[in-house]
Amino acid sequence: MNKMDSLTANTAAINRLLARYGVKFGIYKNNTFHEQLFPYDCLPRIIEKDDFARIERGLIQRVTALNLFLKDIYTKREIVRDGIIPEHFVFSSTGFLKQCDQFVPNGSVFAHIAGIDLVQAKDGEWYILEDNLRIPSGASYPLIARKLERRASPRSFIDNAVDSNANYAQLLRHCMDSVASEGISVIMTPGRYNSAFFEHSYLAEMTGCPLVMHSDLFVQDNRLYLKGAGGSPVKVGAIYRRIADEYLDPLSFRPDSLIGVPGIMSAYRSGNVAIVNAPGNGVADDKGTYAFVPKMIKYYLNEEPILKNAPTYVPYYEEDLDYCLKNLSKLVIKDVSEAGGYGVLFGKDLDEDGLKTWRERLKKEARRFILQEVIDFIDLPVMQDGEQVYRKADLRAFVISASDGVKVWHSGLTRFSRVEGSFVVNSSQGGGFKDTWVLSR
Amino acid sequence: MGFISVDQKDNLFWLGRYVERVYLTLRHFDELGDRLLDIDSTAYQGYCRRLNIPDIYTDALDFIERYMYDQSNPDSVYSNLSRAYDDGIVLRSVISSASLSYVQMGLDAIDEGRKTHASLLLSQQIIDCLLAFWGCIDDYCDAHQHRNVIKAGRYMERLDMQLRLHDPWPRIEVSLRKLQRRIAGGGLKCDGQAADGIMEYVLKAPEDDDSYLAALKLSHGIIIAD
Numbered sequence: 001m002n003k004m005d006s007l008t009a010n011t012a013a014i015n016r017l018l019a020r021y022g023v024k025f026g027i028y029k030n031n032t033f034h035e036q037l038f039p040y041d042c043l044p045r046i047i048e049k050d051d052f053a054r055i056e057r058g059l060i061q062r063v064t065a066l067n068l069f070l071k072d073i074y075t076k077r078e079i080v081r082d083g084i085i086p087e088h089f090v091f092s093s094t095g096f097l098k099q100c101d102q103f104v105p106n107g108s109v110f111a112h113i114a115g116i117d118l119v120q121a122k123d124g125e126w127y128i129l130e131d132n133l134r135i136p137s138g139a140s141y142p143l144i145a146r147k148l149e150r151r152a153s154p155r156s157f158i159d160n161a162v163d164s165n166a167n168y169a170q171l172l173r174h175c176m177d178s179v180a181s182e183g184i185s186v187i188m189t190p191g192r193y194n195s196a197f198f199e200h201s202y203l204a205e206m207t208g209c210p211l212v213m214h215s216d217l218f219v220q221d222n223r224l225y226l227k228g229a230g231g232s233p234v235k236v237g238a239i240y241r242r243i244a245d246e247y248l249d250p251l252s253f254r255p256d257s258l259i260g261v262p263g264i265m266s267a268y269r270s271g272n273v274a275i276v277n278a279p280g281n282g283v284a285d286d287k288g289t290y291a292f293v294p295k296m297i298k299y300y301l302n303e304e305p306i307l308k309n310a311p312t313y314v315p316y317y318e319e320d321l322d323y324c325l326k327n328l329s330k331l332v333i334k335d336v337s338e339a340g341g342y343g344v345l346f347g348k349d350l351d352e353d354g355l356k357t358w359r360e361r362l363k364k365e366a367r368r369f370i371l372q373e374v375i376d377f378i379d380l381p382v383m384q385d386g387e388q389v390y391r392k393a394d395l396r397a398f399v400i401s402a403s404d405g406v407k408v409w410h411s412g413l414t415r416f417s418r419v420e421g422s423f424v425v426n427s428s429q430g431g432g433f434k435d436t437w438v439l440s441r
Numbered sequence: 442m443g444f445i446s447v448d449q450k451d452n453l454f455w456l457g458r459y460v461e462r463v464y465l466t467l468r469h470f471d472e473l474g475d476r477l478l479d480i481d482s483t484a485y486q487g488y489c490r491r492l493n494i495p496d497i498y499t500d501a502l503d504f505i506e507r508y509m510y511d512q513s514n515p516d517s518v519y520s521n522l523s524r525a526y527d528d529g530i531v532l533r534s535v536i537s538s539a540s541l542s543y544v545q546m547g548l549d550a551i552d553e554g555r556k557t558h559a560s561l562l563l564s565q566q567i568i569d570c571l572l573a574f575w576g577c578i579d580d581y582c583d584a585h586q587h588r589n590v591i592k593a594g595r596y597m598e599r600l601d602m603q604l605r606l607h608d609p610w611p612r613i614e615v616s617l618r619k620l621q622r623r624i625a626g627g628g629l630k631c632d633g634q635a636a637d638g639i640m641e642y643v644l645k646a647p648e649d650d651d652s653y654l655a656a657l658k659l660s661h662g663i664i665i666a667d
Contacts, residue, residue, distance in 0.1 A: 019545070019549070020545055021538050021545075022530065022538070022542070022545050184444075192527075201530070201531070204533070210444040210445075210446075212446060215446075215448060216446040227446070227447065228444050228445060229446060229449065230444070230628070
């Protein structure tokens, strides 16, 4: 495809429009809030139809297994009983919430919106790097960028059959409505100083759901209500909450939370409101649990995983620990409790003293870390100062699970590093984004 | 979208006020700028007095620069437009991205003016953005009641500025009537006696500072709190 000239020629204009529409993310530096534009690159990642069809099957398979895992862990725990996953890994995970024990949400869906991070290796193989099942962000950026690309370069969309990505809001809305108890669907934000506030407000606009804060909601008679400026409270049937579990309900989790809704967990457990995504999902997207997802797929679905994990070692197992100690300098170390690109360390960047210190640490804190082979994932073309350069890029794919089925959004957020050779693509660490085009023929 | 929260209703009202404050200030600035350059270089002092804002300026040029662009000056045009943005950003789903984008563009223009010290040159661009903002509100803000709340804020601010700057009654009357209509349409409560009182004071002694001051005080109670 070499019809991108009008896109590249209009990059500055697209970026101006993105700025105009407030496509920003928030970041705290030295305890001060800054809003930054999310640097956009006009050259999309393009995924061929057949390639995406395989990714789609793999993602549906993976998220289906993860949902089954969550249901199992919070009810019968057969996967633990059958020795597929060590008990320790599940119950010592900070993501496991006893407040969710023995409860299955409406439609048996836990991970309604899953953001699955993938990379493509130089041999073309796709690897899963991370599952994000709590409150994954990012869909709004390619969604709004696509609108502008279509205006900037109609020719690109006439000459190439690109699947529309305009249906994200409908997928999200359908998902919420499908699991809702009686009442309206709302999107809850912790406020404008949240790093993803643009996304919260944009998705509210696109889905037509009210954007609400904790102060707009209250629980009465074990039901969640929205108090509007118009008078009578309105019952809420589904809440797409964009705040972390621990802040959701001060009566169930952190008592010092000022951004939660007292009593919402009780209403949820009574089946009177659906919480999207379900609380307690952290046990399934823990980086430690990640290593066991291929086993989950075999266990629950009796299928071979379609998409591979990056080769991962769990120092909890002696055999893995031995390998890690011997090969530390070529592995990447990940702290299972961190996210957003933090807590990631490359062994190749450590000197002898550093390696020695880390070997000791791995022995002492075996549960806290996983180690992975460094996947030399492909560089994608990026326009920088008018020149085409190549930078590392990943893909966050979005999988939406409604009560009537699992769907993969035919697009995704491609994040790239703006530093040559760097593998860190996170926006919070200076990365940019590009749209993801899925070809339909 | 029909629903707004109590906080959003408040934001909507204040968004209208701040946008109008910036708009009227810039409109007034054109005229005041000419006076400062040609007739009376201290005219800004009276302006500050009437608006009841501290006169922290050393001279006319300092006033022009800092009253427009100084981020640390809470009375500056920049600060007022920033407050409009703060109110607007939580209302994207109510007023639309399209409407909000004009506030963002106004801020971008004012930033540009700050960098280039083209103090008065950029004001037209900001005015354009604010006029487009109101056009967008009419087109994109579907709920009739929400439009009335934001416009109640707009005409409340206009009335306030007109009373402070001693506009003649016919112009004040237009704003007052528009405000009353918007208050009713926005589901707010209007103090009819306050409206009558404003008219009486302004008509009774149109040259008298105290009459305008009394009318201004009454105007602050024209919307009855829930």
